[in-house]
Amino acid sequence: MRIVLINEYFPPFAPGGAELSGLELARALVARGHAVQVITPNYGAAGRETLDGVEVVRFPFPARLAGRRTLPLRWLASPWFYLWSALAITFYAGRFGADVLHAQNKYSLPGSWLAGRLLRRPVLVTVRDTLLACPFGRCFMVYDHVPAGCGHGPLWELCREAHIADYIHARTPLSWLKARLTAAYLRLDLRLRQWVLRRVDGVIPVSRGMQRLYAEAGIPLGRAARVIYNIPPSPTAAALDGATDATALRRRYGLGDGPIVLYGGKFSPGKGTADLVAAAHQVIRQVPAAQFVFAGGSDLAGANTPYLHVLGRIPNADFLQLAALAHLVVVPSVWPEPLSRVALEALSLGTPVVATAVGGTPEIVAHEVNGLLTPKGAGRGHHHLAAG
Numbered sequence: 001m002r003i004v005l006i007n008e009y010f011p012p013f014a015p016g017g018a019e020l021s022g023l024e025l026a027r028a029l030v031a032r033g034h035a036v037q038v039i040t041p042n043y044g045a046a047g048r049e050t051l052d053g054v055e056v057v058r059f060p061f062p063a064r065l066a067g068r069r070t071l072p073l074r075w076l077a078s079p080w081f082y083l084w085s086a087l088a089i090t091f092y093a094g095r096f097g098a099d100v101l102h103a104q105n106k107y108s109l110p111g112s113w114l115a116g117r118l119l120r121r122p123v124l125v126t127v128r129d130t131l132l133a134c135p136f137g138r139c140f141m142v143y144d145h146v147p148a149g150c151g152h153g154p155l156w157e158l159c160r161e162a163h164i165a166d167y168i169h170a171r172t173p174l175s176w177l178k179a180r181l182t183a184a185y186l187r188l189d190l191r192l193r194q195w196v197l198r199r200v201d202g203v204i205p206v207s208r209g210m211q212r213l214y215a216e217a218g219i220p221l222g223r224a225a226r227v228i229y230n231i232p233p234s235p236t237a238a239a240l241d242g243a244t245d246a247t248a249l250r251r252r253y254g255l256g257d258g259p260i261v262l263y264g265g266k267f268s269p270g271k272g273t274a275d276l277v278a279a280a281h282q283v284i285r286q287v288p289a290a291q292f293v294f295a296g297g298s299d300l301a302g303a304n305t306p307y308l309h310v311l312g313r314i315p316n317a318d319f320l321q322l323a324a325l326a327h328l329v330v331v332p333s334v335w336p337e338p339l340s341r342v343a344l345e346a347l348s349l350g351t352p353v354v355a356t357a358v359g360g361t362p363e364i365v366a367h368e369v370n371g372l373l374t375p376k377g378a379g380r381g382h383h384h385l386a387a388g
Contacts, residue, residue, distance in 0.1 A: 002035045004093045006085075006112045007104035008076050010040040010056065015069040016266075017341025018128045020316065021206075021230040022104045026054040028231050037096045039089050043071075055096075059088035069313075073182075076107040077189045085111030090118045100124065103200075106131050106193060113196045122201040126228075127210055129338055132197055133217040135186040136163040141270055141334045146216035156187070166269050194219060204228050206339040207360025213336055229364070232344040233320070246325050249318075253311055258289030259327035264319055264342045267297035272332035272356065275377065279332075280308060293326075295319055324349045331355035331365075334376050339364065347371070 005026055009019045022038070029036045030053040042058030043065035049056050063075050075081065089111055093101060103112035103125040109132075116123035130137045138159035139150050147155065160183045170176040197203070203225040205211040214221050250256070261280070267273045277300065280292040284307050294300055295311045314322075323329055329346035331337065336359030343353045343364055353371035355361045365371040 002037075002097050002099045003029055003102060004037045004039060004089070004096060004098040004100070005102050005104055006039045006089055006108045008041065008107040009070070009105075010038055010058075011051075012045055013040075013043045013065050014316075017230075017344075018105055020233075021128070021341060023051070023054075024231040024233065025104075027052050030054055035096075037093070037098070039092050041085070057092045059085070059092065073186070077186065081107070082110035082114065086114035086118070089115035093121070094119055102126070104128070109193055109200070110196050113200055116201075124202040124204060125197065125200050127203060127205045127214070127221065127338070130210075130213060130336065132190075132193055133214055133219055134159065135183075135190050136160060137270070137335055138162045140213065140336050146213060150217050198222070202226070206230055207363050209336060209358075209360035209363065210338045213359070230339050230341065230344060232348040249321055249325060253293070253309065253314075253322070255291055255293065255309060256289075258291050259287070260322065260325060261290055261292045262322055262326040262329045262346075263292070263294045263296075263332070264323075264329070264345075265296045265331075267294070267300050270333065270335035272334045272376065273297075273300060275334070276330055276332040277308065281305075290327075293322065295322065320345060320349065323351050326351050329353050331361060332376075333358055333361070335359070337361050343371075 005022060007019065007022050009015055011019055011023055014020055026036045026038055036053070037055045037057060039057050039059065041061035043061060043063060045058060047058050063071050065071065085108065089101065093115060098119065098121055101112050101116045101121055101123045103109045103123065105126070105128055109125050112125070113123050130140055134140070134150060136159040139147055139155060160180070164170055164176070164179045164183070168175070168179045170179045197219070201224065203221040205214070205221060205225060205227050206229060208227050211221060211225060211227055263273065263276055265271050273294070276292070284290055291307055291309060293309045293311060295314050297310070297312065300308070300310050323346045326346070329342060329351050331340045331343050331353060333340070333356055339360040340355070343355060343361060346353050347364065347370055353365050355365050355371060355373060356376040357373040358376055362373060365373055367373045
């Protein structure tokens with residue numbers, strides 16, 4: 001079969017685990033004997049290349065990513081991007097002789113669906129996060145289940161204002177007005193993507209937790225939905241990729257000889273980094289030699305203590321080496337993690353995971369088997385960290 005995977009980001013432009021999961025999927029399909037092409041915008045890399053048998057085509061795009069993780073949403077959540085990507089997908093997938101188009105994320109969905117209609121080919125989409133249900137997801141962080149009225153009326157307004165306060169930090173009337181106008185536009189864009197979602201030929205949520213969340217939000221994914229978990233990295237590749245001895249690795253990142261508790265990801269309210277910092281201050285009293293290592297961001301409130309190490313963005317190969325070396329890897333998310341890439345990487349290396357029991361995480365972390373599960377919320381899981 002000739003399969004085309006479409007994503008708005010793809011390595012070397014990989015702002016999160018979704019893009020690495022897409023690469024692993026492409027490699028696995030090639031290993032099964034399929035011909036695979038990846039179509040993605042070109043943010044400043046080679047227009048064409050082959051990675052482990054996967055043909056990667058990057059179509060012309062005016063924006064560049066020079067050290068930036070993601071583009072402003074105006075570049076991707078827009079009709080012009082959907083139309084331009086649809087034309088590119090139609091051209092390249094048509095020449096490739098695609099049998100099926102598979103959108104790998106939310107902003108690649110409309111263009112993929114339109115291209116599928118033009119080429120008369122089936123279109124699948126992988127649901128990797130909550131942003132096809134709500135552009136803010138605030139209520140997903142506050143409640144254990146999606147409340148009635150999510151995305152509508154007063155609850156929409158509360159989510160919008162909380163999102164602006166926590167993520168936008170609008171400090172002037174003009175910036176506040178701009179944030180509200182952006183929210184109104186994102187609501188319209190969400191309705192468009194949900195309209196497309198109801199018309200694709202197949203939906204692949206990455207966990208039962210994601211499938212359940214969409215059903216609770218009033219967006220059932222249909223009888224064609226089938227849960228398929230992300231593919232973890234090969235333990236052999238993870239251990240040998242740029243392998244460095246433990247002493248050199250610790251020295252490179254300024255770490256001592258004590259046990260390492262590792263976090264990887266963005267620093268944001270949804271990821272629960274503030275909760276982990278609060279837990280660290282309590283755990284260190286019981287395990288004074290512990291070192292809490294944060295990789296993925298640079299601005300972490302409350303990190304001005306010797307046992308909290310903020311590394312910023314590091315190469316994925318280095319993160320895998322640290323995960324192999326760590327005593328624990330922590331996934332303290334407050335929002336419902338669809339299927340944590342960090343947890344998959346840690347478990348593939350044999351490193352136990354302490355995680356909040358949200359989203360799809362309980363489907364890969366078995367309590368007291370390969371890790372520990374704890375309720376979400378500040379300080380509620382510090383005893384699990386100490387026990388680990």
